[in-house]
Amino acid sequence: MSQVLHTPPPTPAPADDDLAALAARHGLSVSGARPSLPEYVRQLWARRHFISAFATAKLTSQYSQAKLGQVWQVMTPLLNAAVYYFIFGVLLDTKRNVPDYIPFLVTGVFIWTFTQSSIMSGTRAISGNLGLVRALHFPRAALPISFALQQLQQLLFSMCALVVILLCFGVPVAASWVLAVPALILQFTFNAGVAMIMARLGAKTPDIAQLMPFVLRTWMYISGVMWSIERLTGQHKGLPSWVAPVLKANPPAVYIDLMRYSLIDSFKASQLPPHVWALATGWALVAGVVGFIYFWKAEETYGRG
Template identity: 85%
Template sequence: MSQVLHTPPPTQVPADDDLAALAARHGLSVSGARPSLPEYVRQLWARRHFITAFATAKLTAQYSQAKLGQVWQVMTPLLNAAVYYFIFGVLLGTKQHVPDYIPFLVTGVFIWTFTQSSIMAGTRAISGNLGLVRALHFPRAALPISFALQQLQQLLFSMGALIVILLCFGVPVAASWLLAIPALILQSTFNTGVSMIMARMGAKTPDIAQLMPFVLRTWMYVSGVMWSIGKLTKKDHLPHIVFVLLENNPAAVYIDLMRFALIDSFHSKQLPPHVWAVAAGWALLAGIGGFIYFWKAEETYGRG
């Protein structure tokens, strides 16, 4: 009597579509998937206390190993201003053509340092915190926003020294000083947006952090930190398009707005046309555009 062996039927492997439907039916989602833009904003708002605490902790720890500690927050831009004064003000004679040159220069250095530091910190926001990114689940935009907030806190800490310098050089307290508040809000929005753009680029290509100091140094030289763009525009040897680009350079716009707010000898005629509209336009373009650009790569951060 022969015995018939029956082989079991092959196991059915579910298709990918079936697995996706099964996961969705049980409320499962892809790990690290990018949420919708409104949901992403909601998650960021829910972690606002973490963002503030992280920024404050980074600011406190920044100079913890230095003997002078937080004093370096003020000393660093002041020392830079002293070097620029000697080179541009004394050797090149720029101070002879700019009223209140020291307040003019120090204000430019402090405001430029705010933008420069925000962008540099944002460039390393993801690539320099991979351990945190890979260990915890949170909206990654919290990191560049925290670093931009840290730089704003540092600027506000340094503003006390700036006010003292202005008073020592005869700049009177005026109602126009209140204009510094909206100017700083617009600049902070711009800085945060650019920081998020650079954070995404730095996450994909960490070597870009080595290139940024050269880019930022070039940007500083064309932003009127040490010299007056208004004086240059009175000359005829440059094409008109160069004047337009220099006047509407976002760094120069925010620096000039702060000079207009704080220095009585810096008049409105030295500002580019429609300066507040230009400042708001740059802030909205960088802030909203930078946020969306960063959000679109949310699921890629910390991988690879």
Template identity: 70%
Template sequence: MSHTTHDAGVAVSAIPSPDEGLTPAELAARYGLAVSGARPSLVEYVRQLWSRRHFILAFSQAKLTAQYSQAKLGQLWQVATPLLNAAVYYFIFGVILHASRGMSHDVYIPFLVTGVFVFTFTQSSVMSGVRAISGNLGLVRALHFPRASLPVSFSLQQLQQLLFSMIVLFIVAIGFGSYPGMSWLLIVPILALQFLFNTGLALIVARMGAKTPDMAQLMPFVLRTWMYTSGVMFSISTMMADRPEWAVRLLQVNPAAIYMDLMRFALIDGYGASNLPPHVWAIAAFWAVAVFAGGFVYFWKAEERYGRG
């Protein structure tokens, strides 16, 4: 609206603003402004995430170092915890319930230890992922960075922890007669596929946990149920021998069972291909790619809402 001012008795008409009458959206477009914290395109988001790769690696290493900093044994708990779990499961399932049926003592112990270590990798990735946003709100609200950096970093932390623990797994396998061979080279693609799968899961539960913090309390029950149906302590094909074949196959294509059985096949001489479902590598790749891609897009769609509210 035009108005007049008086200077020394002379009326002067004010010059109308060129922005007068424009909506906020039109003003933003005119001056190249963008909404603070707006979600970038998917391609741009991937580019931003890649540019933060050094932060992701450093953050995961710092978290790994700090994880057991208050314990006297320090980083040894990375190995001691799954080993103690394996010892408990061996006593309950191997000695009391005889879940080792069909397997010799020299096969069952590395079978069990491998299952515990590999499933713990997925379990820990999910548990750390569900708290990735809700447990780091100070960082999320203080700094601008792609929020996917946090669940990816936590998954990377669990991968580093597993790699440290693999030394013990190798010792157990060798101690029970499974010596290094060409099949051990399969460990690399197996871990790569499982890492992709775990990261996708971490991204999914990170978004869920950011909106509903109670997910962190519910998740242990979900993971415990998953563990008992994935053949960590027993061979699915042996324990389900009297069940319909479709039921056996359904349990065997469970992603946790797929990655455990592939690792057992690679490490244990007495665990042959007959224990694996058909097309096992295709199924493993499908789970990895589908869950990672789906989880990444699912997490990205809520990017602008993390840390708000």
């Protein structure tokens, strides 16, 4: 007698709606899902102590292997300024007709280095910290913001040397020095926004970090770090009329000019681009808001793949 085996019909796979309802019923949510923008801001604010502690720890460990230790926080921009003074100030004679050229140059170098280092470290914020990103759950924007904060802390150390240089070269202490505080706040906001944009791009394409030094070097040369935009464009009358306004409205040039105007008495308001505070605020808001939203949009992709 033959025995007939009956294979039970396959059980249909549950629909996505059924799985979503089952997960919701048991209080489950998608792992790593992107929160809403207000919730993301709230989570980021809740981790503000982590951001500041992480920035301080990175700054402390940066020169831990060097014998001079934290002295390099001041020595590095000073040595860069010395090299630029020899090449541009002496050999190319850009110091001619620029009052207080050494304070002018050192201020430009310090403020530019703040932007340059923030962008470079932001580019590697995700791709260079994949172990941390994959191991812990936290708003990923904390990383590029903490790197920008680290560079701000380093700049504040350098500002001590800058004040000494200003006094040694006869620049008096003035009430305008207080303007350096809002100028730095605006520049930090701009730097953090650009750092978040570059962090997202660098997370997807790590090779961007190799390209950025060339981009930043070109950006430095057109930002008036070593020379006066106003005097150079005034000397070259053959330049198109739009060149000078565009160079003066360039974000790093705006923040450098603001700091020079705040600290150096020979740098007059006539050398600033029109509506300079509006420009500085506009660049900070555009970079900060656009950079934050652009980074948040890809929150759930960081550390995957």
